[in-house]
Amino acid sequence: MKILVCLSNVPDTTSKITFTDNNTSFNSAGVQYIINPYDEIALSRAVELAAEAQGTVTVIHVGESSSDATIRKALAVGADDAVRIDSVARDAWFVANQIAHYAKAHAFDLILTGRESIDYNGAQVQGFLGELLEIPSISIAKKLDINSMEASVEREIEGGKEVMIVSLPIVVGTAEGVAEPKIPNMRGIMTARTKSLQVLDPIAVPVLSKITHYDTPAPRGEVKLIDKANVEQLVQLLHSEAKVI
Amino acid sequence: MSILVYIENVEGELKKSAYETLSYGKALGDMTGEEVTALSIGNVSGEQLEKVGKYGVKKVIEVNTKDLSHFLNQAYASVISEVAKNLHTNTVVLANSFSGKGLAPRVAAKLSAALADGAISLPEISGAAWTIKKAVFSNKAIATEELHEQKKVIAITPNSLEAKVSPVEVTVEKYEPQVLPADLSTIIKDIVRATDKISLPEADIVVSAGRGMKGPENWAMIEELAQVLGAATACSKPVSDAGWRPHEEHVGQTGLAVTPNLYIAIGISGAIQHLAGVSASKTIVVINKDPEAPFFKVADYGIVGDAFEVIPQLIEAIKAYKNN
Numbered sequence: 276m277k278i279l280v281c282l283s284n285v286p287d288t289t290s291k292i293t294f295t296d297n298n299t300s301f302n303s304a305g306v307q308y309i310i311n312p313y314d315e316i317a318l319s320r321a322v323e324l325a326a327e328a329q330g331t332v333t334v335i336h337v338g339e340s341s342s343d344a345t346i347r348k349a350l351a352v353g354a355d356d357a358v359r360i361d362s363v364a365r366d367a368w369f370v371a372n373q374i375a376h377y378a379k380a381h382a383f384d385l386i387l388t389g390r391e392s393i394d395y396n397g398a399q400v401q402g403f404l405g406e407l408l409e410i411p412s413i414s415i416a417k418k419l420d421i422n423s424m425e426a427s428v429e430r431e432i433e434g435g436k437e438v439m440i441v442s443l444p445i446v447v448g449t450a451e452g453v454a455e456p457k458i459p460n461m462r463g464i465m466t467a468r469t470k471s472l473q474v475l476d477p478i479a480v481p482v483l484s485k486i487t488h489y490d491t492p493a494p495r496g497e498v499k500l501i502d503k504a505n506v507e508q509l510v511q512l513l514h515s516e517a518k519v520i
Numbered sequence: 521m522s523i524l525v526y527i528e529n530v531e532g533e534l535k536k537s538a539y540e541t542l543s544y545g546k547a548l549g550d551m552t553g554e555e556v557t558a559l560s561i562g563n564v565s566g567e568q569l570e571k572v573g574k575y576g577v578k579k580v581i582e583v584n585t586k587d588l589s590h591f592l593n594q595a596y597a598s599v600i601s602e603v604a605k606n607l608h609t610n611t612v613v614l615a616n617s618f619s620g621k622g623l624a625p626r627v628a629a630k631l632s633a634a635l636a637d638g639a640i641s642l643p644e645i646s647g648a649a650w651t652i653k654k655a656v657f658s659n660k661a662i663a664t665e666e667l668h669e670q671k672k673v674i675a676i677t678p679n680s681l682e683a684k685v686s687p688v689e690v691t692v693e694k695y696e697p698q699v700l701p702a703d704l705s706t707i708i709k710d711i712v713r714a715t716d717k718i719s720l721p722e723a724d725i726v727v728s729a730g731r732g733m734k735g736p737e738n739w740a741m742i743e744e745l746a747q748v749l750g751a752a753t754a755c756s757k758p759v760s761d762a763g764w765r766p767h768e769e770h771v772g773q774t775g776l777a778v779t780p781n782l783y784i785a786i787g788i789s790g791a792i793q794h795l796a797g798v799s800a801s802k803t804i805v806v807i808n809k810d811p812e813a814p815f816f817k818v819a820d821y822g823i824v825g826d827a828f829e830v831i832p833q834l835i836e837a838i839k840a841y842k843n844n
């Protein structure tokens with residue numbers, strides 16, 4: 276079984292989010308980057324599934340060489356090889372087209388993404404890939420098992436879950452529950468250095484949309500503290516002042 | 521030229537997010553002068569479909585064939601784009617719900633449309649240029665996005681735009697789409713839904729609790745508080761990691777992002793990753809025994825106190841208020 280895991284490189288969750296150039300671009304100065312937490316889940320599950328089925332795991336990332344540390348971490352976790360499409364990840368449509376272009380030539384059985392990235396929160400890549408490759412895509416998986424060439428997937432739905440059986444190849448966006456993120460061990464870190472990281476040129480993709488400006492939400496006013504012996508006052512304020520009950 | 525609004529149903533019922541998309545479509549139609557049509561797929565009763573008129577949309581296309589009685593991502597995406605093509609639709613509107621997130625990119629790719637996912641505003645239109653706002657960096661910022669294509673798919677974030685009532689007469693038209701067998705290949709084995717629970721993404725009020733609750737055995741009071749308020753329950757990440765609560769209740773940067781009118785945080789410290797998923801809530805109440813808890817800095821109202829003492833009193837106070 277050949278598995279492809281799509282990795283996004285995102286600001287650490289504790290990063291202060293600020294913008295430069297008159298609020299037109301993200302300020303990456305001093306920001307630590309990590310593997311998108313949902314992609315970490317995808318990667319962990321891919322490594323487990325490949326071990327069960329004697330398969331291979333390739334990770335693919337669209338980004339510049341500054342992401343190589345993140346890619347090496349994925350190799351240390353257990354991916355067999357890596358591909359980097361050498362370009363700024365302009366938007367989800369661009370990224371999906373790069374990955375689809377590569378995937379078409381390499382016949383993967385299973386393509387995993389995170390359910391969304393924690394920077395642009397798009398959740399678009401899985402669906403775009405499914406459509407570009409003309410295969411099923413599942414947006415938010417909470418559980419993923421493979422039995423020969425069939426996947427059993429639990430998908431998150433409003434107030435519950437849906438259990439489905441789908442024939443491979445498929446694209447799955449993984450969420451919590453699918454696997455626990457793995458921490459690379461020393462041996463993994465050592466072997467990661469010798470694994471292949473292929474760098475490929477991007478293909479041209481038309482621009483369909485573009486972020487032109489960022490705003491940060493206005494800060495809230497001072498908190499109004501209510502004495503714990505007087506919770507009725509809170510109920511009163513929620514009714515008459517905040518008008519939410 | 522037209523606008524097509526895909527209205528999602530849950531077990532045959534139109535939910536709040538469907539009304540929000542209808543109201544959005546209607547407002548958009550008023551801006552562009554285009555005709556607005558709703559599309560329902562699945563087994564939805566005529567009585568439910570009549571409700572479309574309440575939000576100002578006059579026509580519904582009803583697809584209710586046996587193969588499509590429940591949600592199938594590819595098949596539904598194909599039907600939406602087929603109907604969009606038939607109607608010469610420029611803009612498709614749908615909800616950025618769990619299912620909507622699966623549909624939106626597929627529909628956009630099929631129509632070669634620009635996708636505005638997670639929209640939290642109506643577009644600003646000046647000539648051919650459309651700009652739209654969406655939350656990014658897990659609600660830490662708001663981006664303005666320009667859509668360069670004539671064709672657009674707009675997936676709106678549930679609970680971010682109010683459904684406005686403007687009643688009209690509705691006509692329902694049945695339609696039988698051409699669905700390819702390949703689009704129907706997924707087999708749905710089971711659907712498990714807690715029907716008595718309020719759906720977290722759509723909830724107006726969310727009662728959320730953290731590690732300060734000490735253990736899963738203490739959640740009865742959280743559930744009771746939620747119940748008297750008509751609220752959904754949520755939790756912090758360590759709580760779901762420990763298995764005290766199910767994963768789908770986990771809110772924050774790596775969980776669900778929610779935007780209720782009222783978010784009540786109990787025994788949650790207010791770590792940056794938690795705040796990322798909840799800070800866009802309209803009103804925030806924090807109950808924490810530590811006056812230095814960071815959550816108080818982003819709260820509207822706060823009570824410094826032990827949850828085990830405050831919550832039972834709060835439940836009584838709300839009951840008293842509701843009885844008046």
Ligand SMILES: Cc1cc2nc3c(=O)[nH]c(=O)nc-3n(C[C@H](O)[C@H](O)[C@H](O)COP(=O)(O)OP(=O)(O)OC[C@H]3O[C@@H](n4cnc5c(N)ncnc54)[C@H](O)[C@@H]3O)c2cc1C
Pocket residue numbers: 288312729730731732733755756757758759770771772773774775786787788789790791792793794797807808809810813825826827828
């Ligand atoms: C990559 C990454 C992603 C993360 N994503 C998320 C996320 O999506 N969502 C999330 O929630 N967290 C996330 N976290 C974890 C986050 O950093 C915090 O650890 C977590 O939010 C803390 O949960 P908590 O507030 O329940 O627990 P704690 O931080 O332990 O806080 C418990 C609070 O309860 C109060 N308390 C204790 N007893 C009582 C009592 N009797 N009455 C009242 N108050 C009491 C304490 O004063 C304290 O403030 C993430 C972390 C990382 C590294």
